[in-house]
Amino acid sequence: MAKVTLQTIADRLGVSRATVSYAFSRPDQLSDGLRRRIMEVADELGYAGPNPTARSLRLGRAGALGLLFSETLAYAFADPYAIGFFQGLATAAEDAGVGLLILPLPHGDRRSDTVRDAVVDAFCVMSLPDGHPALAEVLGRKLPVVVVDEPYVPGHPFLGIDEPAAAATAARHVLELGHRRIGVAMVGLHDDGHTGWADPARQEGAVFEAMRRRRAGYQLACEEAGIDWAGVPFYEVARNSREAGRRAGHALLGREPRPTAILTNTDVLALGVLDAAADLGLEVPGELSVMGFSDSAAEEAGLTTIRQAKQEMGAAAGRLLLSGGAAGPERLLFPYELVVRASTAAPPLRPDRP
């Protein structure tokens, strides 16, 4: 069964290839009879329809949006914040009738040309660490690009929130409740897989821009409140998982004196901190306040968090890309909102009652 192309059908019927093409793409250009015969022969020969790649080449459009995410795909699909964004992006793609091509990052050493070979009309890049080679590859494609959260690339639309301000809002919430002994648990600062305490130098050297700035917001708010940041225990984890959050929670809650409030980076981490608190029999929010971030998994658990418009961001990214892209404003900052639920309260009066 050799390959069947337009030409095969044309030859069989003694018509030109163009005629057969018209039968598929512009039926009104042909007489009914011929069109029907063409379709019959196509069927009979098992023709699979106009080759999409050839079509795409000729028409100069791919009909797909490329999506690049910092992590392995399995991980991306496990992150509620990413999922929320994907939903928005997918909806925009759907409305435009284009597909969403999820690209794996070159992982470890294996050379992968997925970015170079991706048949797409535009790229959406999300949460890449500073200087990641995939970003250069994307920019090299000279297609419309938007980047989400990080890193900021001059000349291309950026979508995100005012990270320092949002983080400061979160921190001020617990500070205003009266907390002075703060602990911080964060994920996604570096991509070296490190889990453990991070000193200020390491904190500031974070390769994920958004998280670096988020952390700066925490620091700012703390220092405004007269807290010495160097004395704030800061635990960094490598994965955004509940388990990692629990580990961070145990580390932080094992400090002497024990923090009365823990700021986190993501809701998932915060849930893990709650687990740790439960392990230790600590009452939340009575004995410990916990702040999430992103409002991606917070509601059920009653977590206080910063709500981000994930889906709106995704939809906006999609629309930007599908409408030609580059024209939009440089930096699109989305609103965020402090959502106070049941995981934060004033600190205990005599915190260390045993």
Next chain:
Amino acid sequence: MAKVTLQTIADRLGVSRATVSYAFSRPDQLSDGLRRRIMEVADELGYAGPNPTARSLRLGRAGALGLLFSETLAYAFADPYAIGFFQGLATAAEDAGVGLLILPLPHGDRRSDTVRDAVVDAFCVMSLPDGHPALAEVLGRKLPVVVVDEPYVPGHPFLGIDEPAAAATAARHVLELGHRRIGVAMVGLHDDGHTGWADPARQEGAVFEAMRRRRAGYQLACEEAGIDWAGVPFYEVARNSREAGRRAGHALLGREPRPTAILTNTDVLALGVLDAAADLGLEVPGELSVMGFSDSAAEEAGLTTIRQAKQEMGAAAGRLLLSGGAAGPERLLFPYELVVRASTAAPPLRPDRP
């Protein structure tokens, strides 16, 4: 700024197009000097690299796997079972260095050629209702296809579980606990958006094959236990959401006599039923037993459920497709497992104590 192609660079340097192509795809065929000069000129002209579409056409491979899902994409991303499957599939795609092209279904009336135009090497079709036009389009592409869960397409590999057996296992669990007053809440039987009671005729006419068979398993187990299926209240919802589950729960729990056990179709629905029970102040599992399905959102809530190997299924689907596809066995049935947690127990002795 006209378009820059291999030819542009070739002309500029007075070499042949082939030479420039070699500079990119097989650098060892060229002298170092020329290769370097080519790269310089490419850079200078802003060449975006070999056009992936043209490349794909010439090489006859797309470097992507197409994924088709029954629902809108936003919905798919909200379904933990689908997400789990995606994770597995994405991992397989990642390992092979290919992308995952998520395709929107033609939605409503809007004609969409996404399936016809998708630049992919194979398709994974998941959970399509009987007779959905998109399936015919996929098959028409004559590419390797696997279908997951439903519908079974003779001649193409199928991945799923033994639905009737798994469902019967779930039902027998509550029956063996002693329950006799069973209620059922299911989603995904029809795609007409209907929410409400479903009589046996409508149940059997479900257009989603897997769910139809799952339901049949419930019926079988009930009848084995001597329960008249016609008397089993059966509530159907249109969306797999917690809210829909709550609604179904209220409907079922409002019946007289009140069911002591509720079987559901998905964990998400079961969570909603738990919400309804909580609304009514019913103790679970003391006064009501609830069964989930798929183990996709069950753990935290302590839901008894049937565990499915979602990720393994996704990975297997990916591997099958990437290894040529059609060669595999016809029907790949994956293991399932009853996971008993805290949402099921023996029925109350005097069920209707007010």
Next chain:
DNA sequence: ATTAAGAACTTAATTGATTAAGAAAGACCG
């Protein structure tokens, strides 16, 4: 009868690459 319009196809250029096979030139060897 003549001409214009319309319908139904065909011609041929175009989309942007890859790659086997061939050619020209220099290197190496006896």
Next chain:
DNA sequence: CGGTCTTTCTTAATCAATTAAGTTCTTAAT
């Protein structure tokens, strides 16, 4: 010095379509 290898590039076929412009042929109007 003649022959054989290499290295370095070129030629030309190929991948599978789309579509503007041109050619027939028929039909209708003047």
